[in-house]
Amino acid sequence: MSYAKSVLQPGETIIASGRLHWIIYGWAILFLAAGAALLMLEFRYTPNHDMLIAVTAMSFGALFLICFLYAWFIRWITEFAVTSRRIISKRGFIWRQTEEMSMDKVETIDVVQSRSEEHTSELQ
16 A cells, blocks of 8 residues: 555545656666677677676676666655645655645645756746
């Protein structure tokens, strides 16, 4: 059961729920791509260095796996929800950090997707 569902008050319903963007896997993707590119170069330009190729594959494979599992865990323990009465944010596994705000207290919401979009919106 999600944290938001477990703290619902009587008569309160979940309107929307969210999670962290997939870009949190960025480092894992970067290590995977760099490792694949380096392995392709090694296969092409160092044909008789099996030990070098094996070390490269294991190193970048380990870096990919560590970064992927870390990002997956952070994404798994983070939860956002909008209910009919409040906004709930939860992060943490053993030690939880939660934030809840009543809908009556919300005045504005700012969303900044990227610096380039922010810059173009200022120019218009």
